[in-house]
Amino acid sequence: MPEGHTLHRLARLHDARFGGHRVRVLSPQGRFAASVSEVDGSVLERAEAHGKHLFHCYGPGIVHVHLGLYGKFTEIPLPPEQPRGQVRMRIVGPDCATDLRGPTACELITPEEVAALRARLGPDPLRADAEPDRAWQRIERSRTPIAALLLDQKVIAGAGNVYRAEVLFRHGIAPYTPGRELGARRWKLVWHDLVELMAGGVRTGRIDTVRPEHEPEAMGRPPRQDRHGGEVYVYRRAGAPCLICATPVVTADLSGRNLYWCPTCQA
DNA sequence: GCCTTATGTTCAC
DNA sequence: TGAACCTAAGGCT
Numbered sequence: 001m002p003e004g005h006t007l008h009r010l011a012r013l014h015d016a017r018f019g020g021h022r023v024r025v026l027s028p029q030g031r032f033a034a035s036v037s038e039v040d041g042s043v044l045e046r047a048e049a050h051g052k053h054l055f056h057c058y059g060p061g062i063v064h065v066h067l068g069l070y071g072k073f074t075e076i077p078l079p080p081e082q083p084r085g086q087v088r089m090r091i092v093g094p095d096c097a098t099d100l101r102g103p104t105a106c107e108l109i110t111p112e113e114v115a116a117l118r119a120r121l122g123p124d125p126l127r128a129d130a131e132p133d134r135a136w137q138r139i140e141r142s143r144t145p146i147a148a149l150l151l152d153q154k155v156i157a158g159a160g161n162v163y164r165a166e167v168l169f170r171h172g173i174a175p176y177t178p179g180r181e182l183g184a185r186r187w188k189l190v191w192h193d194l195v196e197l198m199a200g201g202v203r204t205g206r207i208d209t210v211r212p213e214h215e216p217e218a219m220g221r222p223p224r225q226d227r228h229g230g231e232v233y234v235y236r237r238a239g240a241p242c243l244i245c246a247t248p249v250v251t252a253d254l255s256g257r258n259l260y261w262c263p264t265c266q267a
Numbered sequence: 268g269c270c271t272t273a274t275g276t277t278c279a280c
Numbered sequence: 281t282g283a284a285c286c287t288a289a290g291g292c293t
Contacts, residue, residue: 071286
């Protein structure tokens with residue numbers, strides 16, 4: 001389940017597995033079937049990600065994938081068997097294959113459409129070409145809570161609910177702080193922290209945000225692994241004691257998404 | 268087995 | 281603001 005690091009990891013994986021190779025691109029069923037098969041049999045030139053969007057670039061066009069909440073790529077053994085269940089896209093390369101299920105988007109688009117889509121996205125902490133000042137320009141004149149701004153993909157692309165909760169905790173920022181009250185200095189620190197945290201996510205495939213000195217072992221507690229695979233301070237830990245001050249972590253609904261924070265450390 | 272929930276986005280009202 | 285999208289895992293009975 002995908003925040004930006006997942007998509008960058010997939011881009012890297014697909015580049016390694018299929019890049020430079022002629023591949024079969026099949027759409028066994030579903031609403032995405034038609035357009036994607038137009039690249040069937042062409043060379044996957046490269047794969048790249050911007051925020052939570054993944055792009056497979058072929059000569060005839062670009063396959064744009066957004067995993068949404070449920071989407072998932074799974075590796076399948078060769079030779080591929082008949083797909084079981086709803087497979088939205090299958091890519092078969094010379095020595096490996098993958099099935100895509102449950103995406104929000106899987107469509108063939110033009111380079112111009114890619115450019116238009118990317119123009120609507122904020123800077124991505126995982127991209128070398130990111131300009132964090134573009135995010136700051138929006139944040140510094142917004143009354144919207146910083147917690148909401150961090151999930152707004154027009155402001156910053158790729159951070160999701162886990163990274164939002166965790167980066168705010170790591171910087172002791174109260175989630176309802178209006179963007180305009182954050183301060184440029186603090187923003188810079190948050191941005192650089194996201195760059196490092198998310199790069200770690202690309203390396204490991206998990207979201208780990210707990211500093212070594214706060215790890216359970218260092219604090220004399222039994223080791224712990226959270227449901228999403230990594231280890232975190234507050235995400236989905238409502239009611240549990242804060243790893244630093246033991247205050248129960250609280251949760252609230254912020255525009256339809258669950259927000260978690262420590263009311264003491266993030267006062 | 269059934270129910271709830273989820274690391275997300277878009278559209279209708 | 282709420283529903284729809286549509287999948288898998290976890291918790292419960």
